[in-house]
Amino acid sequence: MKKILITTFLVLAAASAHAADTCKSKAVDKNGKPLAGAALTSFMKKCTNDATASCDLSAKDKNGKALAGAAKTAYTKKCVSDAVGG
Numbered sequence: 001m002k003k004i005l006i007t008t009f010l011v012l013a014a015a016s017a018h019a020a021d022t023c024k025s026k027a028v029d030k031n032g033k034p035l036a037g038a039a040l041t042s043f044m045k046k047c048t049n050d051a052t053a054s055c056d057l058s059a060k061d062k063n064g065k066a067l068a069g070a071a072k073t074a075y076t077k078k079c080v081s082d083a084v085g086g
Contacts, residue, residue, distance in 0.1 A: 022082070022083060022084060022085030023043070023044055023047035023048065023051065023083060023084045023085055024044075024084065024085035024086070025085060026043075026047065027040055027043050027044065027047075044084070047083075047084065048080065048083075048084055051079070051080045051083035051084060052076065052080050054079075054083070055075070055076045055079035055080050055083065056072075056076055058079070059071075059072045059075045059076055059079075
């Protein structure tokens, strides 16, 4: 169990390096103005769903084996949080 948690934290540390491109930073209209109201809500919901799907697929340990249980949950939660920007 310790090995899985250590691996998870190492993967999370690597994933946090990509945090600059977040849903919150992408929430702008075609004119560069920040989204608001229903448009922002819709955009954030879609972006969060996309991030969750992507994070679930990338939840693997250093040997390429899929994570499971608490390690997968922790990885996915951190990955989605980083992707959304919250």
